Amino acid sequence: MRRYFGTDGVRGEAGKPPLTPDFVLRLGQAAGAYFRQESPRPVVLLAKDTRESSDLLEAALAAGLMSQGVRVEHLGVLPTPGVAYLTKALKATAGAVISASHNPYRDNGIKFFGPTGEKLPDETEEEIERLLEEDHPTRGIGTVGDFREAERMYLDFLLGYAPDLTGLRIGLDLAHGATYRMGPRLFQRAGAEVMAFFNTPDGRNINKACGSTHPEALSRFVLELGLDLGIAFDGDGDRVQFIDRKGRLFHGDHILYLTALAFGEEGVVGTVMSNMGLEVALKAKGLAFHRAQVGDRYVLEMLKAKGLHLGGEPSGHVIFRRHHTTGDGLLSALLTLKALRIMGGDLADWYEGLPLYPQVLLGVRVRDKARVMEDPRLGEAVRRAEEGLLGRGRVSVRPSGTEPLVRVMVEAEEGAEEVARALAQVVEALDRG
Template sequence: MTRIFGTDGVRGLANGVLTAELALDLSVAAARVMVDGGEWRGRNDKDDATRPRVRPLAVVGRDPRISGQFLEHAVVAGLTSAGVDVLRLRVLPTPGVAYLTAALGADLGVVISASHNPMPDNGIKFLQRGGHKLDDAVEEAVEAVLGQEWERPTGGDIGRVEPYGKAVEEYVEHLLGTLAAPRPLAGLRIVLDCAHGAAYQAGPMVLRAAGADVIAIGVDPDGLNINDGCGSTHLGPLRDAVLAHGADAGIALDGDADRCLAVDHEGHDIDGDQILAVLALALAERDHLPQRTVVSTVMSNLGFVQAMSAAGIAVEQTKVGDRYVLESMRAGGFALGGEQSGHVIMSEHATTGDGLLTALHLLARMASTGSTLQQLAAVVTRLPQVLVNVPDVDKTRAETDSELAAAVAAEEAALAGNGRILLRPSGTEALVRVMVEAPSQAQADDVAHRLAVVVKERLGR
């Protein structure tokens, strides 16, 4: 059977790959696997005094895509048909759903979002008790019961549905509670691009409550314009607005607001590696960085690793994907991790990457030090990085072909420790990614080109 779950839930073309039928069946399967047969610590049925049965509870949130409406109804139908009570959070960032999953004591949370993907796509992410993403074993268990016959509850055992109108306000209150002082952003002018996504309400609200003068863009979702030429995947509008308004910095979120990128006052991009470095130094300064270790993926720029080493901070690296960063953090008891793409996880305050949480603490660091974002980010000197995709190859042999390995070793020897090479098979396509970092752009380009030729020669179909 083809695996349904990807690196971040189930994702695909809405009403194409991801249908209402699949959404309903997945929700039933998730309920059967994740709520221990429907007898966990939920809410007492106060509507029927003759039936003191305790039903499980789920919270369901989504981003503003039009397809999220029919998928939400399908998810709610599946959960309630399995005997689960549902609180509908409506439009809320993924980390907000994760927070409320924990705060409300829910058995599971469901997020309907395709994150940074274009509007025609959508996705379904399930969260375990406490707001944590599913591990592989739980996903496999859900897939194993998908479509199986099951004993359906009837009568009073069917779940109830209620709107939860305080979701945005409670999430904002939680974010503000992570700050060391009230209104720490007073005096900062910030442009915030919400990508016409799930943070269009919570984003401006929380930054203004923290004291910032906020120019909000990307806050007019119509169900079609999410991530469309804006947000963390398209920094141009943010850069233009920062320069036009003379802002101190700009913050870009993606469609579900679990990632954050930035631009400084001169319009220069600030990526996830630089943000992670700024936050790591701030935590280390307060002795809040356990084992003086930060977690990143193998795609982090070598300049980030060098900056951390110079500060006496170790870097634990994982496979690409925020779920692997999370797994490493939980296993090692680490407090901070993230990706170059802007997923940053601060485990003292959140169970997932949280773009608004990241932005708050990044901007608070600016305010408390009196430094510009450009000055703070300068701790990382990024090496020129080139990424070449080599298509139509047998990616399964990328790590075993001896001649390819020899070519990589020869190029690494020539870099003499001043660069880095990474060959990575794609998780979803028949291609191999060649990533090269070197002291100069020309050298990185040359090495990447030579290795791409070898990959094609050795692995081409």
């Protein structure tokens, strides 16, 4: 069992346990000690997003790594998937990112990538946590550098998959995050006319009423300005959501459906949060559909196990395994637009081509999500709710891997809102004890 690592690295409120400078220094020492076992001269690429706490945590992590003789190459502000790509392309020992993705600015986090560009497996994270309990005296003097070619290399990689977007008028919501520079440059280089929004980070506005988790403003801009579509990223650039010309959210399930057909996939991996409408539509086209746990690492594991190449989540975290080792919002956007060129029509047509079941998702803030989830009364409430849907819907209650929340999802032809709110009340009551 991992104590600090969740579904997407170590995450929490910056400055409070576990994300204090002292802890991050020790995490750097433990990770550095592990990487020394993998290479006599380890090199770790280190990037961050635009949160005000990222500089402090970056310095602490770098110091811990260097105390173990690790060479640290700073990449500056760069999307998380860019670090994954460069770690593999440059044959580095590992990559690390200071980011809390779509969370508010007060939160931050640390996630690592291995030399293949994939997130560290659970077993490696458990080993690093074990090493956290040991003392790690200085083992050599690590050095530090600034790899100034990082953004150019990543941009060139992405442009290799870009369709010709000449004539397309696109609104970009950069979430005041890690894509704020690269996003406009990428789509302009591909030929699009770009209007950039939420691209002035100040350390505290990342994801604030914007980005892939808050696409309402972008929807309004698309309608008011008569744009062809909108594209919204999250704070670290590993997710993407679209807005069609009618102002509707074209999310991860839509992306999976369109790209699976365009690229001739044999099957798709979703998660327990994927809409039943996606499953029904794919099976009607003769494509297999599998559900993994929530989290891109689990989607990737199932893709490998099933021999498939496309998977993702409704949140817009999509993995195109033929092209990258992790979810990449910028790449997913390009490949979705490429799929449109292949299949014809626009996002509005494909939105209407995938009927989705009504879905209600509620996040219930709790003090102890593990205790709530283990309470047998919650399991009984879920069982009764599922029975009440009479086989015409689904229920999923799960702990968030990155926040102190229990997420309640109900999907049904009718009555989803009522069932979800009833389950949320059960969660609240169990949390109060």
